[in-house]
Amino acid sequence: MRIYFATSNRHKVLEASSVLKRYSIEVEQIMVKKLEVQADDVEEIARTAAEDLCARRMDMTVVEDDGLYIKALEGFPGPYSEYVYRTLGLRRVLKLLEGVGDRSAFFKAAVGLCNNGVPHVFVGVVDGEIALEPRGLGGFGYDPIFIPKGYSLTFAELSIEEKSKISHRARAFQALAEWLLAHN
Ligand code: ITT
Ligand code: NA
Incomplete structure (x- = not known):
């Protein structure tokens, strides 16, 4: 099976591939701009973008919106x-x-899919905390300041394989893969 990932972010594609290859699903990046509405939650943003994919008849295509x-x-x-x-x-x-004592935070990924003309959203969350200083050279975005729960390293200090065992993105794409394999 193959899905198309409408994103400008190469890191998202590499991480999604790292998860989906376990399910024998291939990912192809397409340089199509996703619809980005403003909303209070990434899930709602991804849902609107998935509806837009369906309106454009872009079947088996995903978009992803994230937040820290x-x-x-x-x-x-x-x-x-x-x-x-x-x-x-x-x-x-x-x-x-x-000076803030409680540095806890979470990442949330919302992946929107259009499948057979119907929009779906899959969510993944990872808990952690914000580091005192940026550390590590891997990953992208906020990775140097995010320490996942149970770890002492930041996401930027983990390999893509390690990050993709526990990340918000990994969890959302696992849910997507399980749904796709059960419904196609
Ligand atoms: P699209 O083309 O898919 O929109 P983008 O990079 O602009 O790519 P978003 O609009 O979803 O993606 O923005 C999410 C931001 O959240 C992104 O710019 C990063 O700074 C941050 N982010 C998302 N996932 C992350 C991750 O795994 N690690 C670190 N930062 C992340
Ligand atoms: Na964006």
């Missing part, structure tokens, strides 16, 4: 993660947490 939700900041940057990463950057996000 920091507890002490009431879930900020959440659905604004991409914008905040580009504008504030990691250092200034860390600055917002100076």
Whole structure:
């Protein structure tokens, strides 16, 4: 089986492939811009984007929207993660947490799929905490400051295979793969 991933982000594709190959599902990146509405939650953003895929008759295509939700900041940057990463950057996000005791956070991935003209959304979450300093060279985005629960390394210090055992993206794509194999 093969799915098409409408994203500009190569890292998302590599990580999704690393998960989906276990299910013998191939992933092909397509440079089609996903519909990005503003909403309070990534799940709603992914659902609207999946509906748009179906409206464009893009079957077996997925889109993904993610957010990093920091507890002490009431879930900020959440659905604004991409914008905040580009504008504030990691250092200034860390600055917002100076002196804060509870550094817990979670990543949430919402993957929208159009299958046989019907939109579906699969969600994955990983709990963790925000590091004191950026560490590691792997991954992308907030990876250098996110330490998954039960680990001492940041996502950027893990290999793509290790990150893809536990990440929000891995969990969302596992749910997608299981659903696809059961329904196709
Ligand atoms: P698309 O073309 O798929 O939209 P994007 O990179 O713009 O690619 P999003 O709009 O979903 O993706 O933005 C999510 C942001 O959240 C992204 O820019 C990263 O900064 C961050 N992010 C998402 N997943 C991440 C991960 O696994 N590790 C670190 N940061 C992540
Ligand atoms: Na984007």
